[in-house]
Amino acid sequence: MIIEIDTRLDYKVAPDSPALLQIEAASLPDQRILETTTDARHASVFVRIPAEDGVGERSWIVAGDRLRCDYRARVEIDRPEVELRALAPTPPRDLPGEVVKYTLGSRFIVPELFEPFVSTRFEGLRGGAFAAAARDWIERELAYVPGASDGTTTAADTFLKRQGICRDYAHLMIAFARAGGIPARMVSVYAPSVEPPDFHAVCELYLAGAWHLVDPTGMAGAGEMVRIGVGRDAADIAFLTVKGESELVKQSVSVRRG
Known part of the structure; x- marks a missing residue:
C-alpha cells in the first residue's frame, strides 16, 4: 500500500x-x-x-x-495483517534489554493502578487473547470526545472519565497491557482513515518476540499505519x-x- x-x-x-x-x-x-x-x-x-x-x-x-x-x-x-488473538506472550526472561522499560510505569501511565481491574476483568486471558479483549473493551467503553482531555490527562483519568482522544485511548491500552505483563509502547503514526485527519496516537505490543501495532480507537488498521516515532507515552512522541x-x-x- x-x-x-x-x-x-x-x-x-x-x-x-x-x-x-x-x-x-x-x-x-x-x-x-x-x-x-x-x-x-x-x-x-x-x-x-x-x-x-x-x-x-x-x-x-x-x-x-x-x-x-x-x-x-x-x-x-x-506489513501483513496479524491476528492479535493468536500471538503468544513473551516470557520476561526472553525480553530484549531495550524492551524491558516498556513494562514499567511512565509519566502518564502507572500500571500498578490497573492490576486489580485487569486481573479480574480479563481473568484467564494471556498474550494476544488478553490484548485483543483489552483493545475491544477500550473501543467499546470509551467515547471519542475532542476537548475532553488535555496535556496533563493520565491513563487513570481516562479510565475514570471513559472519554478522550487517541492519545488517551493509547495510554489506557498501554496501561492495561503493562498491568497484564505485556510490554507496550506509544506510537505516533499517519493513517488515511483517521478522522479528523491529524497526527494519530496508537500503541505497539511486544508479543511472540516482536512489536505489533494496535489502534484501540478502531480507526486504523496495522497495514495502513505509517510510523513516525515511538516512546513510553505521549511525552516521548510529541x-x-x-x-x-x-x-x-x-x-x-x-x-x-x-
Whole structure:
C-alpha cells in the first residue's frame, strides 16, 4: 500500500526558541520511504538526531519568531495483517534489554493502578487473547470526545472519565497491557482513515518476540499505519515541543492512499 502525506505547521514562537520536531515518517523494514521533502523555511538551525529506539528522527529547529515547516512524503507499507488473538506472550526472561522499560510505569501511565481491574476483568486471558479483549473493551467503553482531555490527562483519568482522544485511548491500552505483563509502547503514526485527519496516537505490543501495532480507537488498521516515532507515552512522541511560548497560526495534516 502507498500512503501519501502532506503536513504543514505554522506557529508563532518566542524569538529564537529551540523546538523539537518529530513529523517525518520513519524508514523501517516494513515501511519504505519512496519520496520525501522537508521544508523548514527561514530556519537558522535544523539539526537531525536519532529518536527513541532508533525509530525515526527528531530535529532541533530554531526559526526566529515564526516556525513554519512543510513535510511531504510517499511511503510504501509492506506489513501483513496479524491476528492479535493468536500471538503468544513473551516470557520476561526472553525480553530484549531495550524492551524491558516498556513494562514499567511512565509519566502518564502507572500500571500498578490497573492490576486489580485487569486481573479480574480479563481473568484467564494471556498474550494476544488478553490484548485483543483489552483493545475491544477500550473501543467499546470509551467515547471519542475532542476537548475532553488535555496535556496533563493520565491513563487513570481516562479510565475514570471513559472519554478522550487517541492519545488517551493509547495510554489506557498501554496501561492495561503493562498491568497484564505485556510490554507496550506509544506510537505516533499517519493513517488515511483517521478522522479528523491529524497526527494519530496508537500503541505497539511486544508479543511472540516482536512489536505489533494496535489502534484501540478502531480507526486504523496495522497495514495502513505509517510510523513516525515511538516512546513510553505521549511525552516521548510529541510532534512539536517548543522551549518557550508558542501560538498556533495554522496546521494541517493530509494522509491518503496513493
